[in-house]
Amino acid sequence: MILLSITENIHNWLFSIMPEGVASIVEMVLIAVVYLTIFAVAGLFLVLLERRVAAWFQLRIGPNRVGFQGLLQTMADAIKLLTKELTGTERADKFLYNLAPYFVIISALMALAVIPFTKEFHAFDINIGIFFLIAISSIGVIGILLGGWSSNNKFALIGAMRSGVQTISYELSVGLSLLTMVVITGTLQLSEIIEFQKNGWLIVQGHIPAIIAFMVFMISGTAETNRAPFDMVEAESELGAGFHTEYSGMKFAYFFLAEFINMFIIAAIATTMFFGGWLSPFGITESIPWLGVFWFLAKTMGLVFLMMWFRWTFPRLRVDQLLTLEWKYLLPINLVNMVVMALIVWLNLTIRF
Amino acid sequence: METEVVHTNFKSEEYFINMGPQHPATHGVLRLLLTIDGEIIKKVEPDLGYIHRSIEKMCERDSYQQIVHLTDRMDYLSANINNEAVCLAVENALQLEIPERVKVIRTIIGELTRISSHCLWWGVMGMDVGALTTYFYGFRDREMINDIMEETCGARLTMNYNVPGGLMLDIHPNFVKRVKDFIVHFKTKLPEYDRLLTGNVIFQKRTVGVGILSKEDAISFGASGPVGRASGYSCDVRKHHPYSAIDKVTFNEVLKTEGDTYARYLVRIQEMWESLSIVEQLIDNIPEGEHRVTTNAVIKLPKGEYFQKVETARGELGVYIISTGTKSPYRLKFRSPGFSNLSLLNHIAVGGKIGDLVATMATLDLVIPDIDR
Amino acid sequence: MSYFSDIYKGIKTLLTGMSVTGKYFLTSRKGAITQQYPDNRDTLKMFDRFRGEVIMPHDENNEHRCTGCQKCEIACPNGTIEIIWDRGIDEVTGKKKKKIDQFVYHLSMCTMCGLCIDVCPTDAIEWGQNFENSVYDRSALTRVLNKPGSKLMPGVED
Numbered sequence: 088m089i090l091l092s093i094t095e096n097i098h099n100w101l102f103s104i105m106p107e108g109v110a111s112i113v114e115m116v117l118i119a120v121v122y123l124t125i126f127a128v129a130g131l132f133l134v135l136l137e138r139r140v141a142a143w144f145q146l147r148i149g150p151n152r153v154g155f156q157g158l159l160q161t162m163a164d165a166i167k168l169l170t171k172e173l174t175g176t177e178r179a180d181k182f183l184y185n186l187a188p189y190f191v192i193i194s195a196l197m198a199l200a201v202i203p204f205t206k207e208f209h210a211f212d213i214n215i216g217i218f219f220l221i222a223i224s225s226i227g228v229i230g231i232l233l234g235g236w237s238s239n240n241k242f243a244l245i246g247a248m249r250s251g252v253q254t255i256s257y258e259l260s261v262g263l264s265l266l267t268m269v270v271i272t273g274t275l276q277l278s279e280i281i282e283f284q285k286n287g288w289l290i291v292q293g294h295i296p297a298i299i300a301f302m303v304f305m306i307s308g309t310a311e312t313n314r315a316p317f318d319m320v321e322a323e324s325e326l327g328a329g330f331h332t333e334y335s336g337m338k339f340a341y342f343f344l345a346e347f348i349n350m351f352i353i354a355a356i357a358t359t360m361f362f363g364g365w366l367s368p369f370g371i372t373e374s375i376p377w378l379g380v381f382w383f384l385a386k387t388m389g390l391v392f393l394m395m396w397f398r399w400t401f402p403r404l405r406v407d408q409l410l411t412l413e414w415k416y417l418l419p420i421n422l423v424n425m426v427v428m429a430l431i432v433w434l435n436l437t438i439r440f
Numbered sequence: 441m442e443t444e445v446v447h448t449n450f451k452s453e454e455y456f457i458n459m460g461p462q463h464p465a466t467h468g469v470l471r472l473l474l475t476i477d478g479e480i481i482k483k484v485e486p487d488l489g490y491i492h493r494s495i496e497k498m499c500e501r502d503s504y505q506q507i508v509h510l511t512d513r514m515d516y517l518s519a520n521i522n523n524e525a526v527c528l529a530v531e532n533a534l535q536l537e538i539p540e541r542v543k544v545i546r547t548i549i550g551e552l553t554r555i556s557s558h559c560l561w562w563g564v565m566g567m568d569v570g571a572l573t574t575y576f577y578g579f580r581d582r583e584m585i586n587d588i589m590e591e592t593c594g595a596r597l598t599m600n601y602n603v604p605g606g607l608m609l610d611i612h613p614n615f616v617k618r619v620k621d622f623i624v625h626f627k628t629k630l631p632e633y634d635r636l637l638t639g640n641v642i643f644q645k646r647t648v649g650v651g652i653l654s655k656e657d658a659i660s661f662g663a664s665g666p667v668g669r670a671s672g673y674s675c676d677v678r679k680h681h682p683y684s685a686i687d688k689v690t691f692n693e694v695l696k697t698e699g700d701t702y703a704r705y706l707v708r709i710q711e712m713w714e715s716l717s718i719v720e721q722l723i724d725n726i727p728e729g730e731h732r733v734t735t736n737a738v739i740k741l742p743k744g745e746y747f748q749k750v751e752t753a754r755g756e757l758g759v760y761i762i763s764t765g766t767k768s769p770y771r772l773k774f775r776s777p778g779f780s781n782l783s784l785l786n787h788i789a790v791g792g793k794i795g796d797l798v799a800t801m802a803t804l805d806l807v808i809p810d811i812d813r
Numbered sequence: 814m815s816y817f818s819d820i821y822k823g824i825k826t827l828l829t830g831m832s833v834t835g836k837y838f839l840t841s842r843k844g845a846i847t848q849q850y851p852d853n854r855d856t857l858k859m860f861d862r863f864r865g866e867v868i869m870p871h872d873e874n875n876e877h878r879c880t881g882c883q884k885c886e887i888a889c890p891n892g893t894i895e896i897i898w899d900r901g902i903d904e905v906t907g908k909k910k911k912k913i914d915q916f917v918y919h920l921s922m923c924t925m926c927g928l929c930i931d932v933c934p935t936d937a938i939e940w941g942q943n944f945e946n947s948v949y950d951r952s953a954l955t956r957v958l959n960k961p962g963s964k965l966m967p968g969v970e971d
Contacts, residue, residue: 144838145572145576145837316570324570324798400830402571404642406795509924510890573834580846598926612860612862639826641823
């Protein structure tokens with residue numbers, strides 16, 4: 088309620104003191120600033136979380152020096168990266184080389200705009216939300232391809248080519264597994280999808296096909312974010328650092344942050360599509376709407392943790408096995424799954440409370 | 441004017457890529473010149489010499505006691521076994537009678553060294569195929585052995601514990617208890633290795649049928665150690681030419697016939713079990729006695745040629761000494777296992793992907809200072 | 814059908830692997846194997862035989878046990894030890910006798926092989942436990958082990 092009243096008050100105040108056009112522009116700028124802050128804080132926090140979680144998996148302690156329990160560690164790292172020299176290779180295609188990090192980070196930022204944190208805290212609620220997310224998330228790979236191509240390094244080039252192959256393949260599975268869920272909801276708008284789940288989260292409503300779709304989505308989502316076990320793009324024991332071998336300083340940090348934001352986005356989509364977004368389990372806190380943010384973030388963090396668990400347990404796939412997994416396993420399963428889901432919806436076999 | 445039409449579309453082109461000398465997967469300063477067609481490897485040319493310290497030449501300058509400490513720095517992961525090789529060669533040349541206690545302790549320490557080397561290899565193997573967590577689990581168990589070594593020998597990596605004539609110091613009073621603790625600990629952790637990595641479907645896909653080495657090739661390339669045994673070549677020096685107290689224990693020579701990366705992996709895992717059983721058989725039966733027989737302060741080997749081979753964690757290490765009767769050898773040659781094992785890399789990695797090359801190289805278990813010496 | 818059994822087996826092995834790491838994650842509080850090094854300096858104790866650096870113990874009368882026989886200098890493979898010696902007159906017997914002026918130890922060259930300590934007939938040098946050997950200037954690694962004004966402990970040579 089507090090959050091709602093604040094945003095509404097600001098909205099009313101802005102429109103009362105300025106002409107309508109100016110006010111809406113100012114409002115958009117304000118929202119953009121808020122989202123940029125969320126972006127930076129979430130990115131830095133996720134990096135720290137990753138490092139701590141990795142340490143706990145690996146019998147270590149993790150960063151615990153800067154700030155209380157190392158909470159400011161990533162801030163310090165970011166400041167260090169800001170002050171570092173921006174190096175480059177001699178015959179790099181300078182324009183594309185400098186452009187690449189922005190492609191990656193802007194696509195991640197755009198995807199963040201449509202994430203529904205809670206009913207009121209939802210910047211951009213378009214009626215083709217899912218479609219927009221799928222479309223935007225495939226722009227990021229252009230940045231990776233450009234970065235690998237323009238930095239005039241063979242390792243980077245191999246990494247970039249792998250990334251192209253990988254993203255093009257796994258895009259299909261991400262899209263199809265989400266479409267499977269759209270079959271139930273009948274809408275692409277994220278807020279409506281969540282409202283639809285008041286009668287039970289989609290993973291319960293759709294039961295078996297929904298669980299399969301969820302597993303496919305998590306696997307292909309991990310692959311889309313180029314994280315282990317699908318980190319063919321970076322593959323540090325094979326390619327050194329892959330596509331960002333030649334990047335340093337803040338340009339590298341953009342790639343790095345974008346990876347973590349993408350992870351957050353994938354988890355957030357999964358939360359929205361399968362676990363009821365901001366809805367509390369069994370509606371226990373339905374009377375307090377602003378707790379939706381808490382539920383949304385809690386579910387997202389749970390899924391982010393799952394992705395970290397994957398990363399710190401599994402070996403990396405080889406590039407041809409990566410494609411085998413997609414084209415021979417995930418894609419056929421997904422297509423059959425979608426038909427099954429359609430049948431279930433047609434025969435009204437979904438579970439509803 | 442006629443213009444020549446050149447069809448350049450879709451022409452596949454091979455290109456060179458430098459893997460190393462600074463590369464995470466080469467475990468040191470090995471440089472591989474790869475000829476690649478896309479992802480497929482056409483040719484692997486190892487380029488050596490980045491960590492050459494002319495140890496063999498230094499041996500011609502040093503006395504026989506001093507040679508021992510140089511061998512620590514060859515294959516540093518099986519430092520104790522290297523020491524033992526030189527000491528055995530010198531002792532055999534002098535025809536010294538070595539006390540039973542020394543032999544048993546040397547064998548125990550050698551097998552512990554083998555386990556610690558394989559622990560590290562397991563961790564690094566996991567890391568090379570992308571499972572970073574294995575590295576820390578491998579190091580946790582290796583750390584226990586390092587503590588045992590530090591308490592008895594004084595150092596963790598380059599121990600220089602053997603001297604011609606026995607051991608530099610007697611074992612520490614805590615040694616037996618610590619080793620027993622380690623055996624109990626490690627028996628619970630080894631099955632975990634299997635659950636985490638061996639059984640993993642991704643790992644199996646990455647390793648089964650990759651980098652196949654036939655028995656004939658293994659023999660002709662001079663492969664030894666787990667690499668040879670995974671191809672069915674029975675080459676365990678401990679079985680065929682027993683030294684120290686190894687003939688007092690029963691153990692199996694682990695043999696596989698597949699010869700692929702997965703077989704090499706399994707051989708090493710099972711070798712850890714075998715080494716554990718060797719240590720278990722000996723640890724309660726360390727005979728009393730001297731830990732060292734006195735030798736002359738200046739050891740002069742009789743004129744002649746001497747050869748001694750031992751089984752290090754990586755394979756067969758040969759020490760070949762030519763003596764002219766002076767205080768240092770006229771020529772000393774080490775036959776290091778890593779060098780011959782590296783030589784077959786081109787043979788087994790061609791045709792695979794870059795990922796295959798990394799996995800194959802991990803199971804060859806290369807230690808670059810051992811190759812370059 | 815092997816298509817589906819492959820999927821089933823694959824997922825099962827993946828879950829087995831995750832259970833291993835998951836177990837360590839849950840017990841991570843007490844399971845950390847790393848040490849918080851500069852913080853645990855007070856409690857960190859090396860083993861008795863730990864080879865940190867070569868030291869020459871002196872007793873309360875500022876006397877050491879080194880006779881200057883130079884066996885360690887010969888035994889050292891790297892030229893780490895340099896003994897600068899002199900001939901002095903023994904007060905008791907009045908004979909000319911070898912005594913050390915400076916026992917120079919180049920820590921930067923030492924490989925901690927222990928041959929010098931092994932060979933020393935009078936146990937004049939032994940292993941120190943110090944392992945924090947980083948210095949700002951390389952010359953600080955060259956040390957004179959015998960303290961200024963120290964002399965040979967009586968009775969060592971017998």
